[in-house]
Amino acid sequence: MYCRGSSTKHLANQLVIEVPVNSYKHVKKIKGVGSAHRETKHFSSTTTMHGPKRIFYGKGVARAFWVLIVGLALAMLIFQIVVLLQMYFSKPTLSQVSFIVNEGGMDFPAVTVCNFNPIKKSYVRELNASGDLTGATLEYLLQTNMDAMFVFSNLDRNNLKQTHDEAETYFQNHTDFQIIKFLRTAGYDCGEMFLTCYFGGRRFDCCKYMKQKVTSLGKCWELDLQNLAPEWMRKQISPGSESGLQMIVDAQLEEELRGEDGDANAIFSDIYENGFRYYIHPPGANAELTSEGISVSPSRTVYSAIKTISHNLLNRKNWGNCSEHWPERYDTFLSYSASACRALCIAQYFNDTCGCAPFTYNVDGKKKICAPYESITCMDNHMLRKLNGTDYLELPDCTECHMECQSTSYTSYNSYGDGFNRGSLEWLKKISNKTETHIKNNVAVINIFFLEMFYTSYSQVQATSLTEILSDIGGNMGMFLGMSVITITELTLFFSKIFWIMFSKRRRQYMYSKKAHEKEKEQQLDDAVKEFQERRSRRNSRENISALSNYSNRIVPLEEFQKKFAYKNGNSMDNLSSNSLDSVIELKFDINELRRQLNQQSSDGIARIRLPTQTTRPNSTNMDNYSSGPPIFTIEPLSRKSSQTPSPPIRGPFYQSSK
Incomplete structure (x- = not known):
């Protein structure tokens, strides 16, 4: 099909505005940050933390207000975190009571x-068969297994040396005598x-x-x-x-x-029943x-x-202070307990100081047992101290003897x-x-x-536990600043970029070149916009319309006409959006009907399109929703011989889509 060009006035409405689409395709939104200020702006706009965006974009009083609010929230958050961490590292414990x-x-x-009677009368008589066991010596022997602190506080020191010498004489006469054996055999048998x-x-x-x-x-x-x-x-x-x-x-x-019949008179001052x-x-x-x-x-x-x-x-690994095993310097077969540990600790102190240990502290029986005189003399010479006129014994604290981790006790009513x-x-x-x-x-x-x-x-x-502490910290972070683990990651990345800019020369050079490239892109965008506005201007439209006169009164191929003025887009017209069809004229007609009417009239199979001087723009740019009305374009057959005499027009459903 061919189309005859007409006057500029008739072809004005066939104008197609060419837009530099390629320029727009290459213009992209630049997200790179060229300085610390732009990095801060980017962070404030994208962070999940509450406050930075309002501070950055705020002005005057509003900015000062939000700085104050965020500062107070940050101070409260830091205070709460410090309190929680102090509590966690203090390793607090509590007691849980269960009834099993x-x-x-x-x-x-x-x-x-x-x-309460530790020695039988019959045994003493047997022991004193030689008659050299006096009552004072027997009492001295029975004081050996008494509590050392009680002996220190109650024994008469004036007679102690004499009694000790008598006992030593008895030991010399009876070399097979042993104090432990004496205590084991002097008491009552089970059957008795x-x-x-x-x-x-x-x-x-x-x-x-x-x-x-x-x-x-x-x-x-x-x-x-x-x-x-x-x-x-x-x-x-x-x-x-x-x-x-x-x-x-x-x-x-x-x-x-x-004390009857010449028996030894043993006096036990700690027993009253x-x-x-x-x-x-x-x-x-x-x-x-x-x-x-x-x-x-x-x-x-x-x-x-x-x-x-x-x-x-709980043991030390689990925030407690108990012990499950004996300290390193203790070598004993006994099961560990705090009381046994303290007893052996004092026994070792006596053994190091006096060369022996009192019976009550020598619970494992591995050390020599001190006689009453040896214990009191050693305590008077090496352990007795005065404080504000009062005598007291200086004994080890035994701080290594912690409570046992598991213990059982019995309460009696x-x-x-x-x-x-x-x-x-x-x-x-x-x-x-x-x-x-x-x-x-x-x-x-x-x-x-x-x-x-x-x-x-x-x-x-x-x-408490690490999970509870982290939950509490996370709750406070969310309450005061709306922070989470993601926010911490954002802050880490933000500060790392800022410090990288401060300390890396290569990074600063890169950011400088990137900023220059960004300005160049912005200039290209401005140029493209100016070109677009210029093409849409009235003056430019007149120039395009004048160019149409080159086809006046000539028959030109439709392909050539379309090549210059049609919408130049490789996409299918059906796939274009309404925005893509701006300033595009679209002709729709039935080819079969056009062929039929051309054959009925005297023509050389040539038709021309007549355009009115003024056209009415449709209310909608959507061609599917545009209802049919009076045709704006008129197609009429044209004879080569009588091109000046127009044939009756061919009217059909031809429509215009223009924005």
Whole structure:
């Protein structure tokens, strides 16, 4: 198809404005930062932290206000973080109390029973067969296993040297005499002290499960049901005295030393009663170091209702201060406990200072035992100090002896009954073959049982953890400044870039060249905009319209006409948006209908397009929504022979799309 060019006036509406699209394609938004100021601007615009954007873009009073608010929030955040970190690094702990029920029963503790009379009269008579054991010497020997602090405070120093010399003379005459052997053999045997025992109402042989122990009270007997007794005796399965342990003991007061008939007169200034003292303690532990002890006199019945208390402490690795093992310089076979550690610590101090250790501190028996005179003399010469006119002993602090991490103790609630009724006297006479008088003067009944079938556990736990501290810090960061881990990353990157610019010459040169390149791009953008505005100006439109006159009254190929004025875009017209069709004229017509009408009229198959001098622009740029109206373009056949005489116009659905 060909199109005849017409006058400039008729072709004005066929103008196609050429826009430098390629220039726009190469213009991109520059995000590079050319200086610290632009980097700060970029950070303020993109950061998730609250405040920087308002400060950077604020002006005057608004900026000062936000600086004040953000500064106060930052100060409060730093204060809170410092407080939280101080609390965390102080390693706080708290106690957690638990009540634990043992469905299979409660493990029964060990019980150590001692007679207040540490030495039998019959043994002293046998020992003094030679007649050279005086009462003063015997008393001096029995003071060996007494508490060293009690001996230091109560012994008469005027007679101490003389008594010590007499004891030394006795030792020289009896070279086989040993103080520990003396204490082990001078006391009561198990069969002499225990008449019978019951556990859970079942009778058993006490001495079968007893172990001999030497304490400050002399020879004692320990009942260890956990390690020596059969399975049924190891646990109490129900609360109450009927399910616990009962021991019937004999004080054997006829064997007590009274200073009669020439016997040695042993005076025990720390004992004011007859009878027994028993200790309830964990198996394998030192009775005197782990329990206070309970006393009972003859002709009495005592009921000890016990509760188990377990302590679980944290070691140093877990913010605690307990110890699970002995310190390095301690070499002992005993299980670790704080009380045993302090005893051995003092024993070592005495041994280093005096060459021996008091009996009460020498709990593992590895050191030489000090005689009373040796202990007091050493303390007077090396440990006695004066403070404000008061004498006191300077002993080691033993700071290395921390609490054991796991320990068990027993709390007892004691009640007593005085005397025996007739039925109990008859029963005791039957099982012991003792007289009623002997029973009233010597026999005591000890009942030990669990009050309840659960125990209390005190556990030391960490008061906080790293997770909790981080959660608290994160909560404060979000509350004061809206910060998170992402914000911290942004701040890190921001400051790293700032410091890089400050200290790196290469970075500064790069930023300088990048800034220059950025200015060049901006200049290109300005030039493109100016060119675009110039092309849209009225003056430029007149020049384009004048150029159309070159085709006036000539028949030119439609391809040539289209090449100069059509929309030059490789994309399909169907894929272009409304914005892409700005200032584009679009002709739509039915080819078959056009061919039919051309054939009906006298023409050479040539048509021309006639344009009105003024056109009405549609209200919408969307061609699909543009409704049909009176045709604006008119296509009419044209004969080469009579080109000046127009044929009747061909009217069809031809439309214009122009913005």
